[in-house]
Amino acid sequence: MMEITLQHYLILSTVLFVIGLIGVMRRKNLLLLFFATEILLNAVNIAFAAISSYYGDMTGQMFAFFIIAIAASEVAVGLGLLVLWYKRTGKIDLDTMTSMKG
């Protein structure tokens, strides 16, 4: 086995990020869409942690922390809105949310 370099982590991060992208584009259910966004954030976290480790710099980890904080806030607010929307319409399908139609 060859040595694991930064590139390996970055490519892994990319792969996970793209999986998240696929989810974002593919999902029509709002809750499952949130899952996909979590994947995006985590993919980025891996990249930050890897760069932080390979360059011996703490900044990457700091950013990873803040991203986790943001993810937590997003989940709290997003879920609140989701529940509210579900209570009003009984649906959380994206295709029914077209009130911003131009």
Added chain:
Amino acid sequence: MEAIAFYTFAILTTVMFLITVLTNHALYALSALAAGMIFISAFFFMLGADFLGAIQIIVYTGAVMALYAFGMMFFDTTRTVVESRTSPQIIFGLSGVAALTIVAIFVAPIISGNITALYPAIDGVGNSQMVGMVLFTKYLIPFEVAAIMLLVAMIAGIVLAGKKMDQSLTLMKDEVECETKEKENV
């Protein structure tokens, strides 16, 4: 050893996230996502970011996933999620292009050459201690702002979801309908 661990966890994470993205069952998706989160923390431990790994498990698997689980209690999780599909060619095409571009940028030779550490890790100091030193000196204000943000998000979550928690959800189709019902109840 490191390589084996990396590849194992990489494959596991990828599979978990793929399940999350592609499955039609909300419960599977949730479980797979939680598993993926935990596998990701393994990378953090491998990279020596012990504190970050712990946080990952606590916050994501503990808090966020629990939140999602509670959120899902509103819905019927046993039912298959029916979604109208858009053409997969577009989705996978776009994703493929994005992936290729990002990878191309990452492997470009100029990236790695000229980066110097802004806050270098000090030998002999544990990771948690190091995090604490940097976070409470250099990133104190962002840290406090993040704290306020979390507070705001918490209040928002409660206010948004918590309103009229005592009322029947299935009958609540419309705000106007609710109000008429409220009056009847009174």
Added chain:
Amino acid sequence: MELYLYTALFAPIVGSLFAALFGMSKKNIIAGLVPSALLFVSWLASLKLLIYILGGGEEVHVELMTWMATGDLYVPYGFIVDQVSVTMMMVVTTVSTVVHVYSIGYMDHDKGFNRFFAWLSAFVFSMMVLVMSDNFLGLFIGWEGVGVCSWGLIGFWYHKETATWAANEAFIMNRIADLAMLIGIFLVYWNTGSIQYHEAFAAMPALDTSVLTAMGIFLFIGAMGKSAQFPLHTWLADAMEGPTPVSALIHAATMVTAGVYLVVRANPLYDLIPDVGLFIASLGAFVAMFAATMALVNRDMKRIIAYSTLSQLGYMFVAAGLGAYWVALFHLMAHAFFKALLFLGAGNVMHAMHDELDPFKMGDLKTSMKWTWIFMTLASVALAGIYPLAGFFSKDLILEVSFVEHHYILYTVLLLTAGLTAFYSFRLVALIFHGDDRHTENGVHPHEAYNFMLYAMLPLAILAVVAGMIFKTPYYEMVTQVLPAVEYHIHNHTTFWIMTIGTQLFVIASIVYAYKKYAKAVKVDKKVESGLLYQLLYNQYFIPQFYEEYFTKTYRELSEMMWKLDMKVVDATVDGVANVFHGTGKATHEMQNGNLSTMLRWMVIGTVVLLALAAAFTFGQSEGVVKMLSGLGAI
């Protein structure tokens, strides 16, 4: 005196604006009375100024305010009342007051009564600006103002296609000439550095003759357009589509004489270039003859008078061209009175005959329209130049001028024309008022016009009789203070008497011949009418057809070509731009369907594009790639 000047100048525009207030409403007699009264005030003010100038007063020169002051160019709203302009002011205000009062009766049943007075008073104001301005630019403004008002009044009955056509024709013909006039004014400013009359004329003697010739020619082309001289004459006959008072005021007495006024005003210039003067005189003589011949056979009452106007304008230009400016101005004045009278009489006839214009369908109107008959006969006698009426003093003077200046060809032409003038004038009078009754069969029962209209015409009738006799001496003494004072006397008494009496006899013979031929039952001579000469004259020398064929049609074809070019290039470009935006909007409005999923997809596309850009710049900056690309010769 300045107060009188302002009163004379601005009273008409006040009247015009007042009438314009009622422009869209139903006929209101006030809209006619007020402008007429204000014009009378203007006339009184002009009279006061005239008396002041006659009494040896200094010329009144005012600058209302600065109009333009840019660099070396300084143009004020300056007005001057001197011997020349006061003469013109008197002519304009007298005729226009009469015509206004007359119009109250003439336009009695017209729907556009109020509008008519607004236009007519606006015309008088423009004319006053034209004659009172102390610089070329002010003159030009008045010049254009009368052009616009003329357009509005010729096309007054805008529902008639012929009227609108005639209005446009007049306007466009005048634009051609006005362009030349503008060039003339530019030349004056360019070479003398001023467009104030006195400064410009003072600087002119120092200039090169060729420059002066160019100035003179261009200014004269402007005068040709306004005064309908050949070859820009066709509009005047067509302008008779307008109401008859308009023809009397604008197309006989005032506006068309503006060209003569310009030449008279620019006398210091034309004195320096006698060759151009001779050309003007020759053209004038030609037009006099040319128009008179067309009037001989025409069958339209108003057109006959219009051609007669043209012919008389030719006379004026002969006098002006030969340097006898005061004679030209004098004939202008006398002509204004009797020609306006003639037109107003024709207006009465038209009203009585229900707008019938062919004198061959009239006849024997002297019984039913006695006063009109008297007025028109008087005007015709004056026009023919019989002693002691106005025409004799002014027109014979022009003949004498040409004789004294030894231009015998001009003299002969003018003498012949005088005979023709007498003939066609009395052909008209005889056909209308004498002979057998040809109108009753058409179911027309003529009646005399309102009394106040006849009273309004009376001052003109009196002036037509006495203007020559009484005014000649004081007028001469007055205007020669600013115009070259040349007395034209034939030194040999025998020659003088032979000429005068000969001319008189010739004219009287023409009149008698006209009466003989037309005052009895009219016999139509088929042989003459089918003759080449008659056809040539009747069709106005085929000049309108020629213009139609070679200018109008060519221009139309050119316009159509340009129209196609416009549609296919300019419009297509503009439409294309609009279509591109409309098309992209249409194509992309699906993006805005409000569906979050679609938006997310677009967001991803945007991310990919940005990533691609980032990648492109990354590789573009990296040295290896630069080397590779430069090796390929791409950079």
